[in-house]
Amino acid sequence: MTTGQTSQASQASPTSRGDTVRWGVLATGGIAARFTEEVQRLADAEVVAVASRSDASAKEFAGRFGIPRAYGEWSALVADPEVDVVYVATPHSAHRTAAGLALAAGKPVLCEKPFTLNVREATELVSLARERGVFLMEAMWTYCNPVIRRMAELVRDGAIGDIQTVQADFGFPGPTDPGHRLRDPALGGGALLDLGVYPVSFAQLLLGEPDRVQADALLSPEGVDLNTGMLLGWESGATALLTCSLTAGTPVTATVSGTGGRIELPSGFFHADRFVLHRNGAGPEEFTADGGLYGLQYEAAEVMRCLRAGETESPLVPLDGTLAVMRTLDAVRDRIGVRFPMD
Structure with a gap:
């Protein structure tokens, strides 16, 4: 960061x-x-x-x-x-x-x-x-969530060893009306930008910008992605298998696996209130959120902290990280053939 x-x-x-x-x-x-x-x-x-x-x-x-x-x-x-x-x-x-x-x-x-x-x-x-x-x-808001921050801290401290795989998904049965904004290329429709941004941001929080991007998708007649799979790769050997969908409800969970264990986040991983750490050879450890703020309040509180401190960028949601995620989303769209009028 x-x-x-x-x-x-x-x-x-x-x-x-x-x-x-x-x-x-x-x-x-x-x-x-x-x-x-x-x-x-x-x-x-x-x-x-x-x-x-x-x-x-x-x-x-x-x-x-x-x-x-x-x-x-x-x-x-x-x-x-x-x-x-x-x-x-x-x-x-x-x-x-x-x-x-x-x-x-x-x-x-x-x-x-x-x-x-x-x-x-x-x-x-x-x-x-x-x-x-x-x-x-x-x-x-995922990056400002205290449970996600604690998870990332444990990963950085080596709690599960070197990351090998990240898996995350986000999907629900979306609109079929071609006039809906999620089906409209002029409004940036499709599963990737609305839903896929979460799995991609999650993976990049832990591993940074990928070195390789592969993807495949089902496209709508309007030209937006309805069901998309992404395989990201890093020179370290780590991979991330990510999916987003407007055609099916998915578990909306995430798992990070390493050489020394794994971390599992339950449904709604991007605003998790708990996770379970499995260290190799040890029993599961559950981490939960402390009381206080919730939901979108975390990102608002971070903005206000930054303003009071005179900071023009947040260390929790750095602009360079945002740009890196956007590069990955652009690469995925390039692979699956989705173009917006404003591109």
């Missing part, structure tokens, strides 16, 4: 004094609603504004969650002086535009995963943030 960089602009922010962090939510869909609900339960955070492309949608969302200001234009939200940080929860295809708008206005950004549609867009956002010294982080 890389260490966070410090910005003089961030140090001058009210958030650096330990004040309540004021969030602006850009979008009004399901994930925006969940994030808002969970952040509002944090004692040191407020959601003070929401923006949509329509006044009606913004006002309805604001009324539902008691948010004081609603904007029918994204530009109004990023210009709001009462907003300390912007959470981008638009469809994938708008991440580059929405996050870029906020960064250009000097607003710190937490951007939903997948970070962008491709590595070109991701590189543009990272370059903009670094040039301007503005905080930017992908909303990869």
Whole structure:
């Protein structure tokens, strides 16, 4: 993991004094609603504004969650002086535009995963943030989860020896309507970006960027992937077998196996509340989460910690790691023949 960089602009922010962090939510869909609900339960955070492309949608969302200001234009939200940080929860295809708008206005950004549609867009956002010294982080809540962090720490400390294999899956029976966003190439549809980003990010958290990428997929008539298998390889000899699917419900589990044992994460591995460590020749050890935060609160808390510390990058979700995941997702799409209009 890389260490966070410090910005003089961030140090001058009210958030650096330990004040309540004021969030602006850009979008009004399901994930925006969940994030808002969970952040509002944090004692040191407020959601003070929401923006949509329509006044009606913004006002309805604001009324539902008691948010004081609603904007029918994204530009109004990023210009709001009462907003300390912007959470981008638009469809994938708008991440580059929405996050870029906020960064250009000097607003710190937490951007939903997948970070962008491709590595070109991701590189543009990272370059903009670094040039301007503005905080930017992908909303990869898995990396902020204390159970996942503990698991990764044990792996780094050699609890299972040298990693040999990683297995992870994420699948559910998805929509069959060709008009749904998950079936639309213009919106970054398909299993890979919505679901596959989790197994890929999990594997790369433990092993870094792969040296080899192989993949195969079932494509929809619209040209997005519906059922995808990935085989990643590293020069160390480690491999990762990863799957994502919009055609079948899968266990949504993960296993990391090494020369000295293995770690098993139960269903919902990407937001796990426990895991089991099996050391060779020893009985199983179960690790569980301590009390406190839950769900999306972990990523929000990490953003607020970074802002108060004057960091423009999170050591838990480093931008270089985000770029590495995007390169792998691009490589998988290249292998399976999925192209987006914006590529």
